[in-house]
Amino acid sequence: MIIFDSVKKAKVELEPIVAGKVSIYVCGPTVYDDAHLGHARSSLSFDILSRTLKALGYEVTLCKNFTDIDDKIIKKMQQSGKTLEEITNFYIKRYLEDMEALGVQKADIEPKATESLKDIENIIKNLLENNFAYKISTGDIYFDTTKDNLYGSISGKVNLEDTLNRVEHHGEKKNPKDFVLWKASKRDDIISFDTSIGNGRPGWHIECSAMIDKHFLGDGKYSIDIHGGGADLLFPHHENEATQSRCAFGHELAKYWMHNGFVQINGEKMSKSLGNSFFIKDALTHYDGEILRFYLISVHYRNDFNFNEEDLLMSKKRLDKLYRLKKRVTPTSSSTPNQTFKAKLLEAMSDDMNISLTLSYIDEMISSSNEILDKEPKNKFIKKEILANIEFISHLLGIGAKEPFSYFQIGVDEDLKIKIDELIESRTQAKKEKNFKLSDKIRDELILKGIAIMDTVNGTVWEKL
RNA sequence: GGCGACAUCGCCAAGCGGUAAGGCCGCAGCCUGCAAAGCUGCUAUCCCCAGUUCAAAUCUGGGUGUCGCCUCCA
Known part of the structure; x- marks a missing residue:
C-alpha cells in the first residue's frame, strides 16, 4: 500500500510498526454542534483507507476521538443552561447517526477527552518536570517550543516568527509559538477539573497526545502508524501534538501523517464565519446517505472538494448504473468475484487510494457485464460472478449494498x-x-x-x- | 506579509517522461409499438511563454489565474 505522507510531502510505501497490523488515529469532531460536510469528508476518507487496508488483508485498529471539553462547548453551556454532558452526549449521538447514514464503519476506539484527564495530567506533569513546559502567573501552563529543535518538522513551517507576530499572545508567554497545555480556571469558569497541576481544563492539542498514548503501545519509536485529519489541522494542531509527544515520550507520535482536503461550497470555503456551513443532517433531508457517500468519496481525498448539487446529481446517475446492473442479477446467490477485476480495484486503491481509477474500472465492469447479460441473459454462472463483483465493491467502498429494487424506490411512500x-x-x-x-x-x-x-x-x- | 496546493473535453475527473482512463451532457446507430434502460460508435494535445530531452500534460525557470494554511475549524 502506497500512501501520501503529508509531512514528507511524498508518496511512501506503508510499512506498519507491526507487520500486518495498522493503527490509525483520526482527529474527530469537537461536539458542540452538528457535523458538517467537512466532517463527513474526513470520516469518509479514513473510512475508505481503513476498508482498503482491510481488503488488502491488514488488521486495522481505527481510533477516532471526541473532543468533549472545549471553549465552544462551554459557550454553548452558558447559552443553553445545559450541562456539559447533556450537550456533548447529544452531539455525539447525532454525529454517530450521521456517520451511520453515510455508511462510515464505526471506529474501534472512540475515546473522549474527558475520559483521559488523568493521562493528560500525567503528560503535562512530565513536561513540567522535564522543563518542556512552564506555568505563568494565572496558572496557565504553556509548552515551551524552543526546547524542541524539531518543532516545525511536521508542518514544515520554518520561519514562524513573522507570521506569529500577527497573533496576539499572552505577555507572559516566552515565545509566540508556545501554546497552552492547561487552562487554569478563572473565577467565572463553569467547568473545571481538580488535578495535581491545578484546577482547570486541558488545552486542545494535549488531548490527542494523551488519547493516543493511552490506547496505543507503539514500538518505542512511534506510537501509531498513521495520524489523520483535515488539512487545516496540520498546523498548529498536529505540529503541537507531535512536539508534546516527542518531548514527553521521547519518540515520534506517528510514523505517517495523512490529511484530507477541504469541502468547498460552490467554490468557496465552507465555514461558520462565511455562513455557508452545510450540515450533514440537512443534506440528508434532501439526499439519501448512500448517494451523499458516493458523491463525497468520488473525488480523491487530498483534492479540494467543491460541493454542488449539479455534480451530486451527476454522481447519483453513476451509482444508479451499478444498481441497475444489480437488478439484472437479482435474485441470485453470488459466487466469487472476478479475480482480475478484484486485483485491479485493489491495485488502484493501493496507490494512495486512486478512487477515480477504481471507479473507472467499476464503470467498465458494469458496461461489459451489461453487454454479456444482453447476449446471455440466463447465464447463471455470469450472474453469480457479477453479483460477487458488486459485493466486493460494497465491501471495499461501502456502496451498492442495498437491495436494488428498494434503492430506486427511496422516498416513495x-x-x-x-x-x-x-x-x-x-x-x-x-x-x-x-x-x-x-x-x-x-x-x-x-x-x-x-x-x-x-x-x-x-x-x-x-x-x- | 510568510508558506503551500492546484490549473487536463461544455461539466466532474484519472494521468507522475513514451505519445490523453472513466462518468455526466450531446450526436449517430442497435434494441423497443414508441419510449426508458442497456449496448455500439463519435467528440480534447492538456492556462500562457521559454528551456531540458530522441520523447513532456507529466521535469526546470518565468508569467497568469484559482484556492488554502498561518486565528476556533475536518
Whole structure:
C-alpha cells in the first residue's frame, strides 16, 4: 500500500510498526454542534483507507476521538443552561447517526477527552518536570517550543516568527509559538477539573497526545502508524501534538501523517464565519446517505472538494448504473468475484487510494457485464460472478449494498407505490390491447409523478426519478 | 506579509517522461409499438511563454489565474 505522507510531502510505501497490523488515529469532531460536510469528508476518507487496508488483508485498529471539553462547548453551556454532558452526549449521538447514514464503519476506539484527564495530567506533569513546559502567573501552563529543535518538522513551517507576530499572545508567554497545555480556571469558569497541576481544563492539542498514548503501545519509536485529519489541522494542531509527544515520550507520535482536503461550497470555503456551513443532517433531508457517500468519496481525498448539487446529481446517475446492473442479477446467490477485476480495484486503491481509477474500472465492469447479460441473459454462472463483483465493491467502498429494487424506490411512500402498481397494471393491459395511446398517456402520468418506467423481459419495472 | 496546493473535453475527473482512463451532457446507430434502460460508435494535445530531452500534460525557470494554511475549524 502506497500512501501520501503529508509531512514528507511524498508518496511512501506503508510499512506498519507491526507487520500486518495498522493503527490509525483520526482527529474527530469537537461536539458542540452538528457535523458538517467537512466532517463527513474526513470520516469518509479514513473510512475508505481503513476498508482498503482491510481488503488488502491488514488488521486495522481505527481510533477516532471526541473532543468533549472545549471553549465552544462551554459557550454553548452558558447559552443553553445545559450541562456539559447533556450537550456533548447529544452531539455525539447525532454525529454517530450521521456517520451511520453515510455508511462510515464505526471506529474501534472512540475515546473522549474527558475520559483521559488523568493521562493528560500525567503528560503535562512530565513536561513540567522535564522543563518542556512552564506555568505563568494565572496558572496557565504553556509548552515551551524552543526546547524542541524539531518543532516545525511536521508542518514544515520554518520561519514562524513573522507570521506569529500577527497573533496576539499572552505577555507572559516566552515565545509566540508556545501554546497552552492547561487552562487554569478563572473565577467565572463553569467547568473545571481538580488535578495535581491545578484546577482547570486541558488545552486542545494535549488531548490527542494523551488519547493516543493511552490506547496505543507503539514500538518505542512511534506510537501509531498513521495520524489523520483535515488539512487545516496540520498546523498548529498536529505540529503541537507531535512536539508534546516527542518531548514527553521521547519518540515520534506517528510514523505517517495523512490529511484530507477541504469541502468547498460552490467554490468557496465552507465555514461558520462565511455562513455557508452545510450540515450533514440537512443534506440528508434532501439526499439519501448512500448517494451523499458516493458523491463525497468520488473525488480523491487530498483534492479540494467543491460541493454542488449539479455534480451530486451527476454522481447519483453513476451509482444508479451499478444498481441497475444489480437488478439484472437479482435474485441470485453470488459466487466469487472476478479475480482480475478484484486485483485491479485493489491495485488502484493501493496507490494512495486512486478512487477515480477504481471507479473507472467499476464503470467498465458494469458496461461489459451489461453487454454479456444482453447476449446471455440466463447465464447463471455470469450472474453469480457479477453479483460477487458488486459485493466486493460494497465491501471495499461501502456502496451498492442495498437491495436494488428498494434503492430506486427511496422516498416513495406506500400509497404512491400502490398507485404506481395500479397504473402499471392498467398500462400493461392497454398494451396488450394495442391501445398505445392510452398506454403512453399512463406513462406520461407516471413521469409527472416523478416515476420512470422501463419494460423488461420480466415485466415493467419503475424507478423514482 | 510568510508558506503551500492546484490549473487536463461544455461539466466532474484519472494521468507522475513514451505519445490523453472513466462518468455526466450531446450526436449517430442497435434494441423497443414508441419510449426508458442497456449496448455500439463519435467528440480534447492538456492556462500562457521559454528551456531540458530522441520523447513532456507529466521535469526546470518565468508569467497568469484559482484556492488554502498561518486565528476556533475536518
